[in-house]
Amino acid sequence: MIAMTQVVPPPAWRQHARCKGVDPEVFHPSEEDDDSTEAKAICALCPVRKACLEHALAVREKHGVWGGLTERERRRLIRQRRRAS
Ligand code: SF4
Secondary structure: OOOOOOOOOOOHHHHHOOOOOOOHHHHOOOOOOOOOHHHHHHHHOOOOHHHHHHHHHHOOOOOOOEOOEOHHHHHHHHHHHHHHO
């Protein structure tokens, strides 16, 4: 029997991510530190911010800053969207 492994390519928008090459720690601040300022500054000028945020919301990404929002901010946005629908 041949094992089938499906390799899922990363979304195309990631090629244009402004965070490419940036230390991932910036986007995953420790709980004690909890400072997302630097990550948010990078995201603010990112050309794929919206696609990144929608991806994080779609997969329920639990950790880190995505699309300029922290985990807590994404949860809040999900609740707001549910209420509005
Ligand atoms: S929005 Fe932020 S986390 Fe998402 S790709 Fe752009 S720089 Fe990276």
